[in-house]
Amino acid sequence: MSDSSTLPPARLRPEAELARDALSAPVLSRAARLARWAGPDTRVDAGGGLVEEQLPAAAEELGLSGDDAAAYASEAWRIAVDIGLVEITDEEAGTVETGEDLATLTGGSPQDVLGLWLTALEAVLADASVPDLDDLVDAMAEGGEVDLSSLDWDPEAEAEFLDGVLGNLYLLTVGEDHPGDASVPLPALAASVIVPSDMGEPTNDVLEQVSDAMMRLDDQFRLLEPIGLVEYQPVDEALMADADEEPAAPVDEADVARYGMVRLTPLGLYGLRARLLEAGFEAPAVGDLADKGADVLLDGTAPFPPAAAHAETELWLAGRSPLAAARELLAAARGSDTGAPLRRLRCQQALSLVGTEAEPALREVLDDGELGGLARVWLTEHGARDVPAPPQEMVFWLTIDTVAAQLAAEGNSEELRALVEGLARQHSGFFDTVWRVDHPATPDVLEAMGRLHPDKKIAKEARKAAFKARSQQSG
DSSP states (O other): OOTTOBOOOBOOOOHHHHHHHHHHSHHHHHHHHHHHHOOTTOBBOTTSOBOGGGHHHHHHHTTOOSTTHHHHHHHHHHHHHHTTSEEEEETTTTEEEEOHHHHHHHHSOHHHHHHHHHHHHHHHHHHHTSOOHHHHHHTBOTTSOBOHHHHTOOHHHHHHHHHHHHHHHHHHHHSTTSOTTOOEEHHHHHHHHHSOTTOSSOOHHHHHHHHHHHHHHHHHHHHHGGGTSEEEEOOOGGGGSOTTSOOOOOOSHHHHHTTOEEEEOHHHHHHHHHHHHHTTOBOOBTTTTTTSOHHHHHHHTTTSOHHHHHHHHHHHHHTSOHHHHHHHHHHHHOOOSTTHHHHHHHHHHHHTTSOGGGHHHHHTTTTOTTTHHHHHHHHHHTTOSSOOOOOHHHHHHHHHHHHHHHHHHHSSOHHHHHHHHHHHHHSTTHHHHHTTOOOTTHHHHHHHHHHHOSOHHHHHHHHHHHHHHHHHHHO
């Protein structure tokens, strides 16, 4: 994705709900508990971490036990320091006091809470890009410095890898073909950043890279789950029992789940969108256009998938009367620029959500060359009486406009191919007449019809008609 990419719109939960999720995420809730627990006797080392002898008491405060209790307590403390829940008052003495942001966490606005959570998320993401600490200790060179070359670890590349994976998980979550609450198999997510898009059958070398990436992601998602970014079902330990043996390919859904399943949480969706915006991406959210004009709505939803465009339009209509909304939409749909056909398609889709109160607005444009056709369609579909029959030139103009809009929205899709076949079949002598239509997109539409129609004879007729239309426009 480039920095100028426009992503599908995210459907975000209300900020108050997301803030509650943030406060209940284990990493943040533990950090808050340790900030309240800290007192005059709490001591930290030169790096701001709790001194080792205080870790058991911190773990007990958090209700943690077992081999990893001290590590979890240490992480929670570090997050508390990083996001300002505690402050180091004397670095030499290693003393601390409660930070100002602890009050923000408990009494601030949802936006304030989410801001602190985002800071904590960055710290956790940085940790997730670091190799296992045992490897770091083993790799310590003389003089106490880490020899990164001996780890075969490139910090920047590792961070980019994780960002790429999370970016793809975001796309899958907001995309039309993947319900936001569905989990993604870990092998598919790993393959999405490893296997080239133009590769047919992956080579053994690529498959080995995917397998290695899965194992890295398994460790990383285990770290990212406690911050509330994802829900994660780890890779089945039995699959990794024999390091020398490649696991067999999964055979069914239950088997696929053994290889790891990950789902972006609503809070995670919010967090990744915030990071994408910070990185310069266009990452819209459903509702962004609700207070904008109809022109912004129609242009803004032009690249949206159908369900997202529908949801955005419903929110826009909710704040307006049906009649006023219809008039504003129709006025914004006019134009002869290249984006106009898709604007009119979005206008038509928006008007399908408006009730019969909008009828006067549609009758007002019956004689309009650009809007009269869609107005007749709407009035007929809504059972209006005395709808005048459209003149033939309006029928053909609307046909060109509709195909141009579909081309802009979907490209050479199967649906458009079926539409093209239907048009040529329904109208005898279609291409003898349609090339004369005074629409800027006529030549392009006819060329597309020639490209899409499976019958070679009809396709040739379409291309001839396109040539005539282009000659007419250039003459």
